[in-house]
Amino acid sequence: MNAPRGRIVRRPVHGVLLLDKPYGLSSNDALQKAKWLLRAEKAGHTGTLDPLATGVLPLCFGAATKFSQLHLDADKAYAAVAKLGEKTSTADAEGEVIQTRPVPALTQADLDAVALRFMGDITQVPPMYSALKQNGKPLYELARQGIEVERAARHVHISHLKLSFQHVDAESVAINIEVSCSKGTYIRTLAEDIGEALGCGAHLISLRRTVTGGFTETQCITLQALEALTDDERITSLLPVDALLAGHTRVTLDHDNAGRFLSGLRRRGNWPDADRVAVYGTDPPSLLGAAHIQASELIPSRLLSPIEITQVLEQRAHHV
Numbered sequence: 001m002n003a004p005r006g007r008i009v010r011r012p013v014h015g016v017l018l019l020d021k022p023y024g025l026s027s028n029d030a031l032q033k034a035k036w037l038l039r040a041e042k043a044g045h046t047g048t049l050d051p052l053a054t055g056v057l058p059l060c061f062g063a064a065t066k067f068s069q070l071h072l073d074a075d076k077a078y079a080a081v082a083k084l085g086e087k088t089s090t091a092d093a094e095g096e097v098i099q100t101r102p103v104p105a106l107t108q109a110d111l112d113a114v115a116l117r118f119m120g121d122i123t124q125v126p127p128m129y130s131a132l133k134q135n136g137k138p139l140y141e142l143a144r145q146g147i148e149v150e151r152a153a154r155h156v157h158i159s160h161l162k163l164s165f166q167h168v169d170a171e172s173v174a175i176n177i178e179v180s181c182s183k184g185t186y187i188r189t190l191a192e193d194i195g196e197a198l199g200c201g202a203h204l205i206s207l208r209r210t211v212t213g214g215f216t217e218t219q220c221i222t223l224q225a226l227e228a229l230t231d232d233e234r235i236t237s238l239l240p241v242d243a244l245l246a247g248h249t250r251v252t253l254d255h256d257n258a259g260r261f262l263s264g265l266r267r268r269g270n271w272p273d274a275d276r277v278a279v280y281g282t283d284p285p286s287l288l289g290a291a292h293i294q295a296s297e298l299i300p301s302r303l304l305s306p307i308e309i310t311q312v313l314e315q316r317a318h319h320v
Helices: 029-037 064-070 108-118 137-146 187-197 224-230 233-237 241-245 255-262 306-318
Strands: 014-022 043-046 052-059 076-084 086-088 099-102 120-124 154-168 172-183 202-212 247-251 272-280 285-294 297-303
Touching: 014 029, 014 241, 029 043, 029 052, 029 224, 029 233, 043 064, 043 224, 052 064, 052 154, 064 108, 064 241, 064 285, 064 297, 076 187, 076 247, 099 137, 099 172, 108 154, 120 187, 120 306, 154 297, 172 187, 172 202, 187 202, 187 255, 255 272, 255 285, 272 297, 285 306
Parallel strands: 052 202, 086 202, 247 272
Antiparallel strands: 014 052, 043 052, 076 172, 076 202, 086 099, 120 154, 154 172, 272 285, 285 297
């Protein structure tokens, strides 16, 4: 009997897909589309991008979902465009214009001076149209009901900020924003605050994430390109699970110690302290999980199951 139309048989898939998220699609919709194309049993992403944003969205499959939090916490970089002179209800182009002000005659020197004011450690008040929750309810749901609640300011870090004119004409003035920042930075809020600092208000009209952690936009694949691949090519387009552990201290355990480590037991060795450790076995060579080292003890934090390790090895052997 044929399977019902549209139904697919799921399978274990392990690895990281660097997706170039398209405009207009939510991060979860993009994830579900990629999950469907890969016929994967388990998937998750490393933090959402707004539907109006494009760019780097690492998607985790199978065992990789255990390490997705690491990239939720990663530094990020964005290229954005803000329109000056208009403030909207959402701080981006989706909202209604709630305030209009004339744009003063600005020079590049003015933009450079304002950029300096936002460098380093700054505070931001999260926008009402955000996924932050108040009493278990997302703020954007309250905002859609016309309810505004007090939000605590958050500390974020801006390591790079460059402002430049995109276009200046009789109709509007728009500026480019290139920014590298810590986790939790709202680029919509940054654009709005820059507009206030320039004396005219602003809202975001485009946003692209160019970097997250060590992953860049040049490494990404579009959904359209993914769809055009064969099944084998889709699997080989995945980065290995330990791509999420780049920069971790590497520890390799022999067969006996690997088995004990996978049982959740601490191991003792001649290791210096380290907060982030990627642990491997030798028989066969494979990722076992993540840990940290304290006082020469290797302390497990996130472990692959023996079944996952076997599946990862089988996937690697089949799709080399």
